[in-house]
Amino acid sequence: MAPSFLFSQFMGGLTTAMFLFLIASGLSLVFGIMRVINFAHGSFYMLGAYLAWQGVQWFHPTGPGFWAASLFAACGVGVLGAVVERLFFRSLYGREELYQLLFTYALVLILGDAAKFLWGTDQLSVSTPPVLAGSVQIFGSTQPLYNLFIMAIGPLIAFLGWLVLNRSGVGRMVRAAQMDREMLDALGANVGTIYTGMFVFSSFLAGLSGALVTPIQSIVPGMDVLIIVQAFIVVVIGGMGSFWGTFWGSVIYGEVLSFGILIFPGFSLFSVFALMAVILIVRPWGLFGRPL
Amino acid sequence: MRLQHCLGLALAVAASVPLAARADDTIKIGFPIPLSGPTAVYGEPILKGAQMAVQEINAAGGVLGKKLELLPRDSKANADEAVRLARELIIKDSVDFLAGTLTSAEAPAVSTVAKENKIVFVAPTAKLTQLTLPPQLHPYVFRVSSNTAVEGQAGASLMAKFTDVKTVATIAPDYAYGRDSAADFITALKKLRPDITIVDQEWPKLGEADFTPFINAQMGKKPDAVYCSLFAGDFVTFTKEATPLGYFKAINNRLLDPAEVGTIDEAQALGDQYPYGIIADAYDPVVWGGANEPAEHKTFVKDLQTFMKSQYGSGWAIVGYEAIEALSQGIKKAGSTKSDDVAKAMVGMTFDTPVGKRTFNADHETLSPEYWGTMVKEAAYPFAIIKDPQLLPAPTTN
Numbered sequence A: 001m002a003p004s005f006l007f008s009q010f011m012g013g014l015t016t017a018m019f020l021f022l023i024a025s026g027l028s029l030v031f032g033i034m035r036v037i038n039f040a041h042g043s044f045y046m047l048g049a050y051l052a053w054q055g056v057q058w059f060h061p062t063g064p065g066f067w068a069a070s071l072f073a074a075c076g077v078g079v080l081g082a083v084v085e086r087l088f089f090r091s092l093y094g095r096e097e098l099y100q101l102l103f104t105y106a107l108v109l110i111l112g113d114a115a116k117f118l119w120g121t122d123q124l125s126v127s128t129p130p131v132l133a134g135s136v137q138i139f140g141s142t143q144p145l146y147n148l149f150i151m152a153i154g155p156l157i158a159f160l161g162w163l164v165l166n167r168s169g170v171g172r173m174v175r176a177a178q179m180d181r182e183m184l185d186a187l188g189a190n191v192g193t194i195y196t197g198m199f200v201f202s203s204f205l206a207g208l209s210g211a212l213v214t215p216i217q218s219i220v221p222g223m224d225v226l227i228i229v230q231a232f233i234v235v236v237i238g239g240m241g242s243f244w245g246t247f248w249g250s251v252i253y254g255e256v257l258s259f260g261i262l263i264f265p266g267f268s269l270f271s272v273f274a275l276m277a278v279i280l281i282v283r284p285w286g287l288f289g290r291p292l
Numbered sequence B: 001m002r003l004q005h006c007l008g009l010a011l012a013v014a015a016s017v018p019l020a021a022r023a024d025d026t027i028k029i030g031f032p033i034p035l036s037g038p039t040a041v042y043g044e045p046i047l048k049g050a051q052m053a054v055q056e057i058n059a060a061g062g063v064l065g066k067k068l069e070l071l072p073r074d075s076k077a078n079a080d081e082a083v084r085l086a087r088e089l090i091i092k093d094s095v096d097f098l099a100g101t102l103t104s105a106e107a108p109a110v111s112t113v114a115k116e117n118k119i120v121f122v123a124p125t126a127k128l129t130q131l132t133l134p135p136q137l138h139p140y141v142f143r144v145s146s147n148t149a150v151e152g153q154a155g156a157s158l159m160a161k162f163t164d165v166k167t168v169a170t171i172a173p174d175y176a177y178g179r180d181s182a183a184d185f186i187t188a189l190k191k192l193r194p195d196i197t198i199v200d201q202e203w204p205k206l207g208e209a210d211f212t213p214f215i216n217a218q219m220g221k222k223p224d225a226v227y228c229s230l231f232a233g234d235f236v237t238f239t240k241e242a243t244p245l246g247y248f249k250a251i252n253n254r255l256l257d258p259a260e261v262g263t264i265d266e267a268q269a270l271g272d273q274y275p276y277g278i279i280a281d282a283y284d285p286v287v288w289g290g291a292n293e294p295a296e297h298k299t300f301v302k303d304l305q306t307f308m309k310s311q312y313g314s315g316w317a318i319v320g321y322e323a324i325e326a327l328s329q330g331i332k333k334a335g336s337t338k339s340d341d342v343a344k345a346m347v348g349m350t351f352d353t354p355v356g357k358r359t360f361n362a363d364h365e366t367l368s369p370e371y372w373g374t375m376v377k378e379a380a381y382p383f384a385i386i387k388d389p390q391l392l393p394a395p396t397t398n
Helices: A003-034 A041-059 A065-087 A097-119 A145-167 A169-179 A181-186 A191-216 A223-238 A243-263 A270-282 B002-016 B040-059 B079-091 B106-117 B148-160 B176-192 B212-220 B232-242 B264-273 B295-308 B317-334 B339-346
Strands: A135-138 A141-144 B026-033 B067-074 B097-099 B121-123 B141-143 B167-171 B197-202 B225-228 B255-257 B279-282 B350-353 B356-359 B370-376 B390-392
Touching: A003 A041, A003 A141, A003 A145, A003 A169, A003 A191, A003 A223, A003 A243, A003 B212, A041 A065, A041 A097, A041 A191, A041 A223, A065 A191, A097 A223, A135 A145, A141 A145, A145 A169, A145 A191, A145 A243, A169 A181, A169 A191, A181 A191, A191 B232, A223 A243, A223 A270, A243 A270, A243 B212, B026 B040, B026 B079, B026 B317, B040 B067, B040 B232, B040 B264, B040 B295, B040 B317, B067 B079, B067 B317, B079 B097, B079 B106, B097 B106, B097 B317, B106 B121, B106 B141, B121 B317, B148 B176, B148 B225, B148 B255, B148 B279, B148 B370, B148 B390, B167 B176, B167 B212, B197 B212, B212 B232, B232 B264, B295 B317, B317 B339, B317 B350
Parallel strands: B026 B067, B026 B097, B097 B121, B121 B141, B167 B197, B167 B225, B225 B255, B255 B279
Antiparallel strands: A135 A141, B279 B370, B350 B356, B370 B390
């Protein structure tokens, strides 16, 4: 096999990985810190995509408005996250996981119908921003600029997330809340605000990833449910609640998928699920997670 | 609390009491179709087409002096749900006939319910050949859409015309339709052009979010042309990812898609990002980029646009419309609303559609051809349209 072919296959895997990471990072954050399995994370992602489309229509239908629209979408979903956390999630912390699952699943259905009501069932599409519409040749393979942009955004978010969590005062509080919520509460810290902040940040990431995905994907009802499964696989592989785990989990997912289809062309998902099964057997807590 | 219980009980009782004897002046047609989820994109316009047919037929006095009544239900593109709804429609709503379903998963499932209850069922879109092959074939199932063998022949006949193409690849969604679509195309192509080799076959899952690895893997095999059975949102996503990778350029736009990505619905979704130059098909091009538009079609599209309150309408409405037309013309021919009579009348029956006559053959198939052509940009429209749409496979006179 030609090296340029292997390289483009590798880069293809990396693109998949970084998109998944953008989505899975928020999911992993909320799970790791708040112990909430948020099935509606995919719905936030979908709303981000729809809001970005809406923003593009309002701001500048032909292209440059994309960045403003993305920010608008991410913030919009962040606000929604704040409302949902304050009104509903608040009363679910510490309850059995089953209640959280049922609630977030209900959210999936409600938000799915809301999106259908607002934007209809037509497939929508957003153009690639003109600056990133082209492509470049690297080692004899064609690499779209937009994919390269996403590959840069992924690690940036991972690094920023790590920096905030591990090197800042806020991060210290967050980690303390993760370890012992009640003790932190007793010490006078406002745990409620920390939780809301985390949830809003996670929703912001979901909205942002939904917006950033629009130039290369169609916006359709149901994209929420399709993505959440992949995001969960990534979080499970990487280790529930580990930010870097999610990052490497995404990379492994992307590359295994990318090279897996070369080896088993007829079973595109086989390699990924096989990998997840092996990891769950050997290290049930994931590659970077801690034993529960 | 007590009041709520009472209300609940009252409602339950009300629901279980059989409706007053069925009014004899309506013919009820149950219509399970996806109205939520990703496939609602197709379900909604198909239902609109069916509703329009019902409205037109009723305005003209109904069938056998009776009005048609359509009972749409959301099947969620799920076979189990479609079966549940079909049973409920038969038992609770006492429907006379069934039409509808979208996918090749729902249609065969509903077909078994139709068989058990001896009720005529007309499938407007499912393409899985097994739907009307023994042992699944039974007296009550009919299909107005194409099937994978028919579209494979059409696709192969066009591919064979590229005389310099020696290597072909396929990419298709990894489920019943996609697998059959690729296999039937290859079978047909081997007969026409034994010199062509299949160099690559990719199977992304239905609803794949990222086709990049599949696109790269396929480009690595350097095919001269591609048979691509992706559709709806998948095709939009695929195109947006393939274009910047230079995929369409690498194959000189020699991509044939048999899965109705030539409809204006798909073209509107992609807008200017449509890969102009590929060859695609549609049951109804709606916007006719050529001179051979049937006169009935012009009226149909105008009515449809008014009915749907939409500037252009949809390329999917026609299959819903045809399903109801087939059923009503079957009832008329049988002179009866009994499924046994209608089923007998429909075999060998020729019925009118806005795009010409169709005939149910002995296998309950219309073997419906579709309109194929190169997708081009035309100044009059903000989206790609089929240039000189031609019916393929060319209809045999019967």
